[in-house]
Amino acid sequence: MTIVVVMEQVPDVVEELAIAPSGTDLDRDAVSYVLNEYDDHALEEALLLAEASGDEVVAVGIDTTGELDQTLYTALAKGARRAIKLTGDFEGTWLSTRAAARLLVPVIQELGPRLVLTGVQAPDDLDGQLAPTLAALLGWPHASVVIGSELVDGVVQVRKELWGGITMTLELELPAVLGVQAARQAPRYVPISRVRQVMREASIETREVEAPDGLVPAVTTLRVPEQAGRAEILTGSPAEIADRIIELLRARGLL
Amino acid sequence: MDPSLKKVAEVWERETAIVEGMDISGPWNRMFGQRVIWDYSPDLIEEIAQLPGAESFAWCYQCGKCVPVCPVDVVGDYGPRKLYRRAQTGINLLDSPDLWLCTTCANCLRVCPKLVDMVQIMPAAREHAMLTGRAIPAELQEALENTAIYGNPLGQPARKREAWVKDAGVPVPILHQIQRPVEWLWWVECYPSYHPRGIDASIALARIFNALGLDFAILGREEKCAGDSQRLAGERGLFEMLAEENIRTLAKYEFRHIVVTDPHALNAFRKHYPKLGGQYDVWHYTTLLARELPKLQPLLTKSLPYRVTFHDPCYLGRHNGEYDAPRQLIQALPGVEFVEMLRCRENSYCCGGGGGGMWLDSFAAGHQRRRLSEERVLEAVSTGADTLVVCCPYEVSRFEDAAKSTGVEGRLRVRDIAELLAEAMGLIGEDAA
Amino acid sequence: MTQRIAVLVEHLEGQPTDVTFELLGLARRIANTDGASVQAYLFGERVGHLAESLPADSVTVVEHSALHHLAPEPTARVLAALLPADLPRLLLVPNTSLGMDVAAWVAAALEWPLVAYCQALEHRGSRLVATAQLFGGKILADVTLDERPTVIAALAGAFAADAVNPGAPGKIERRDAPAELAALRTRSVVLERPEAADVDITRAEKIVAVGRGIESKDNLELAEQVAQALGAVLAASRPLVDAGWLPRSRQVGKSGLKVKPKLYFALGISGAPEHLEGMKDAELIIAVNKDPKAPIFGVADYGAVADLFEVSEALLERLEG
Numbered sequence A: 001m002t003i004v005v006v007m008e009q010v011p012d013v014v015e016e017l018a019i020a021p022s023g024t025d026l027d028r029d030a031v032s033y034v035l036n037e038y039d040d041h042a043l044e045e046a047l048l049l050a051e052a053s054g055d056e057v058v059a060v061g062i063d064t065t066g067e068l069d070q071t072l073y074t075a076l077a078k079g080a081r082r083a084i085k086l087t088g089d090f091e092g093t094w095l096s097t098r099a100a101a102r103l104l105v106p107v108i109q110e111l112g113p114r115l116v117l118t119g120v121q122a123p124d125d126l127d128g129q130l131a132p133t134l135a136a137l138l139g140w141p142h143a144s145v146v147i148g149s150e151l152v153d154g155v156v157q158v159r160k161e162l163w164g165g166i167t168m169t170l171e172l173e174l175p176a177v178l179g180v181q182a183a184r185q186a187p188r189y190v191p192i193s194r195v196r197q198v199m200r201e202a203s204i205e206t207r208e209v210e211a212p213d214g215l216v217p218a219v220t221t222l223r224v225p226e227q228a229g230r231a232e233i234l235t236g237s238p239a240e241i242a243d244r245i246i247e248l249l250r251a252r253g254l255l
Numbered sequence B: 001m002d003p004s005l006k007k008v009a010e011v012w013e014r015e016t017a018i019v020e021g022m023d024i025s026g027p028w029n030r031m032f033g034q035r036v037i038w039d040y041s042p043d044l045i046e047e048i049a050q051l052p053g054a055e056s057f058a059w060c061y062q063c064g065k066c067v068p069v070c071p072v073d074v075v076g077d078y079g080p081r082k083l084y085r086r087a088q089t090g091i092n093l094l095d096s097p098d099l100w101l102c103t104t105c106a107n108c109l110r111v112c113p114k115l116v117d118m119v120q121i122m123p124a125a126r127e128h129a130m131l132t133g134r135a136i137p138a139e140l141q142e143a144l145e146n147t148a149i150y151g152n153p154l155g156q157p158a159r160k161r162e163a164w165v166k167d168a169g170v171p172v173p174i175l176h177q178i179q180r181p182v183e184w185l186w187w188v189e190c191y192p193s194y195h196p197r198g199i200d201a202s203i204a205l206a207r208i209f210n211a212l213g214l215d216f217a218i219l220g221r222e223e224k225c226a227g228d229s230q231r232l233a234g235e236r237g238l239f240e241m242l243a244e245e246n247i248r249t250l251a252k253y254e255f256r257h258i259v260v261t262d263p264h265a266l267n268a269f270r271k272h273y274p275k276l277g278g279q280y281d282v283w284h285y286t287t288l289l290a291r292e293l294p295k296l297q298p299l300l301t302k303s304l305p306y307r308v309t310f311h312d313p314c315y316l317g318r319h320n321g322e323y324d325a326p327r328q329l330i331q332a333l334p335g336v337e338f339v340e341m342l343r344c345r346e347n348s349y350c351c352g353g354g355g356g357g358m359w360l361d362s363f364a365a366g367h368q369r370r371r372l373s374e375e376r377v378l379e380a381v382s383t384g385a386d387t388l389v390v391c392c393p394y395e396v397s398r399f400e401d402a403a404k405s406t407g408v409e410g411r412l413r414v415r416d417i418a419e420l421l422a423e424a425m426g427l428i429g430e431d432a433a
Numbered sequence C: 001m002t003q004r005i006a007v008l009v010e011h012l013e014g015q016p017t018d019v020t021f022e023l024l025g026l027a028r029r030i031a032n033t034d035g036a037s038v039q040a041y042l043f044g045e046r047v048g049h050l051a052e053s054l055p056a057d058s059v060t061v062v063e064h065s066a067l068h069h070l071a072p073e074p075t076a077r078v079l080a081a082l083l084p085a086d087l088p089r090l091l092l093v094p095n096t097s098l099g100m101d102v103a104a105w106v107a108a109a110l111e112w113p114l115v116a117y118c119q120a121l122e123h124r125g126s127r128l129v130a131t132a133q134l135f136g137g138k139i140l141a142d143v144t145l146d147e148r149p150t151v152i153a154a155l156a157g158a159f160a161a162d163a164v165n166p167g168a169p170g171k172i173e174r175r176d177a178p179a180e181l182a183a184l185r186t187r188s189v190v191l192e193r194p195e196a197a198d199v200d201i202t203r204a205e206k207i208v209a210v211g212r213g214i215e216s217k218d219n220l221e222l223a224e225q226v227a228q229a230l231g232a233v234l235a236a237s238r239p240l241v242d243a244g245w246l247p248r249s250r251q252v253g254k255s256g257l258k259v260k261p262k263l264y265f266a267l268g269i270s271g272a273p274e275h276l277e278g279m280k281d282a283e284l285i286i287a288v289n290k291d292p293k294a295p296i297f298g299v300a301d302y303g304a305v306a307d308l309f310e311v312s313e314a315l316l317e318r319l320e321g
Ligand SMILES: Cc1cc2nc3c(=O)[nH]c(=O)nc-3n(C[C@H](O)[C@H](O)[C@H](O)COP(=O)(O)OP(=O)(O)OC[C@H]3O[C@@H](n4cnc5c(N)ncnc54)[C@H](O)[C@@H]3O)c2cc1C
Pocket: B358, B359, B361, B397, B398, B401, B404, C210, C211, C212, C213, C214, C236, C237, C238, C239, C251, C252, C253, C254, C255, C256, C257, C267, C268, C269, C270, C271, C272, C273, C274, C275, C278, C288, C289, C290, C291, C294, C306, C307, C308, C309
């Protein structure tokens, strides 16, 4: 049986980000792309599930950057059996979550997996997270903020993190969709020499797809928040400093 | 055939033997028989020795010479002899923390009669561990992932690699901007580009180069980590990827020589880039500055009232044979009194940062009484020196941190040679660092 | 019919969460300007009694055992069943673990627009503009809403809870559980509280971190008290862990753990690059250090050049006294 992992490349927020002259997107020429960190956890969780159950992991991605191959080859090197890349007239665009889900649904239906895993969120999913969106379109049960899962007797048991360490354990009938926050263990390391070997020996299946409606998120303008800059120095006696600290925390609902 | 070389064909063990009236009966004469010792399975030794590069692991004959010179044994329980012995007793190196503790300092190789070479064994064994899906320490994994994504182990944006230049106060030409041939291509490397204390040394060196009128330029954002320590940590594939990219970048520009800040880069360019098609004339900056001493000496006008000692970086000294240049530079500093540590030159101690140790800090500390860097700063202090001079970019941060954690920070400052030279030239203030 | 601004009430173990009141406050401000009313959707197992405590004009209550912990599928299905008939102007859902599953599901199922990670929502002229925090907080996106009903997934802590209570409790309207709840594919749902044993500093919302400025192991108790008073967990720079004063699991930094809490309160930490690597992404950093040149002030939002012991004691007096 099959477990699908959806993997996405996103602008690297470690780099400085600039806004394009249009004002509605990043300056894509200046952006560097990295794998969405949560998708890496989704892959790890899928591999762990598959190792226990004998399922086959298929990595699927939409290539909006022209650079998705590296990500998919790495997934193959880590243990995915197949990698499928969707390409089309959307390179360099900011794909909305809704559009991404519409592109993915037919592929997922064709693969007929018992689980779809993807990262809990991405730095650019303005119109909502992918996992619940996919679940809505597929009509499958789902949970996200997942921090652990197990396949038992035709259901998947998932641990979903709420807050303050409280977790919710759910049992979902299959097929189901999971948005992974953290795999049970840190994503494994695969040496580059293995990735390079896979690049020589394995191949990525490429499918040309039509750009769907609502391709990009509806943004009026992007802007950079005002920089706080360096620390604002609190002055006065220790008592006055303590008062200010408490005030600051109260104002932010931290006390 | 020399009869003494003839094999004993048959041995009788007599029940009694009386020689010149003396009864010497006993099992003594069994020593002439051939014995095969099957006490220990050689399998785990073979598993390592069959890896390309790791053959010499099996050559050890347990003489023990390597143990007292191993810097890790000084603060722990280590050395090739012990690793071999542990493999005999059933401990698989591939699954043991021992796999990550060797800094590839090469001090054992210097004394080993059998040429057991940890500098080759370790990367081969580590790569094998990774390829067979064994977990690697998280700190190291992050450094490797960062290097693959950003081209530096710190995970800093590639574009910021040249950001330090604007604080240099002197021109630091960048090749993609100037588009002209230069005499010296300065390979700055990662820590000197990004780490605050590394940047201090880079600025000092930039000012010295300018004062000497050297025709130089850097690659800036196009430079990626030379990758030597990643290779030694077991990531040969990552090393090759970086080397191929760096070689392509270097091919775009015209220059005569490369000067490197980092001895690890020196090692990579000298010994490993040529195999991948990158042939360069590479110098460590101390070698270059020592050659320029006639020009440099008159510029060293300020007297520095310091008592200094010097730490030989493993990858400059033992690995690449440069012991004298740094010493010539130190001795040229007016006012400076130079004292050697007991462990110096060929027998120098190791800072602990090599071979991936830079990214195994907490991991290693969990298996050692104290860090190698801490052992070393205490040795430096014991000479009565007030300044520990270094010339490898891993070391300023490591030793400054170690001086803090051993409580000698008030007594020992850590300075790059470039910083001291620049200070004596009046190019930086005393507390610029 | 007046327009309605709807809010999904989030609750945990019988208590509405803080963000619920923040969203009701936001709904009230929007409703006041638009002449609209505030409608709360209260789903759960036996939660009807909470309706009276909610500052809303009307509270729509659906009770069913499957809604006990507001698990994603049942909650989303009930909303998707009610919304097409109710047609509120806006549906405000918290962008929390519980809320984000519901917001994106409902919006996709009904093909309504959705703005997630919303940190501000205000009128600009006759239009409503939602502002979302994207790209790790480095970019803000303004989205001008059109006339369609829209789902807003709003960040917790971004909006004030100062709703003017309408005085009398709102109209309470009970609805039957929709038929969809009979065919759920989500089975048992259980909540678990963390075991008190080991603290995971990467999950903590508030961290008090101490460095060598604390001087001795005995003084850790003071820091522990500050942490407790603030509801935070205690973490440290590496030297303290090396000294064995705290376990490795409390070390922040390059060779320790990376943390992103809502509050990082650093006492006597200089801010070495190896330490900063582990905490610079915290949402709010407050540092106390007696050295005005300490690099920690380069990443802190607020800094105090002061003695950590004096500040700690002053804090304790106020928080405990
Ligand atoms: C490879 C490597 C990995 C490392 N990994 C880590 C890591 O993961 N995490 C980590 O933390 N470090 C790490 N370090 C160590 C790091 O370099 C620093 O040495 C360490 O972070 C310093 O800790 P500190 O700030 O507590 O101590 P110090 O740098 O000594 O700072 C103490 C501070 O306390 C202030 N102070 C003193 N008394 C008071 C008082 N009464 N009131 C207010 N302020 C006071 C001082 O002004 C000073 O700024 C690593 C180092 C290396 C080389």
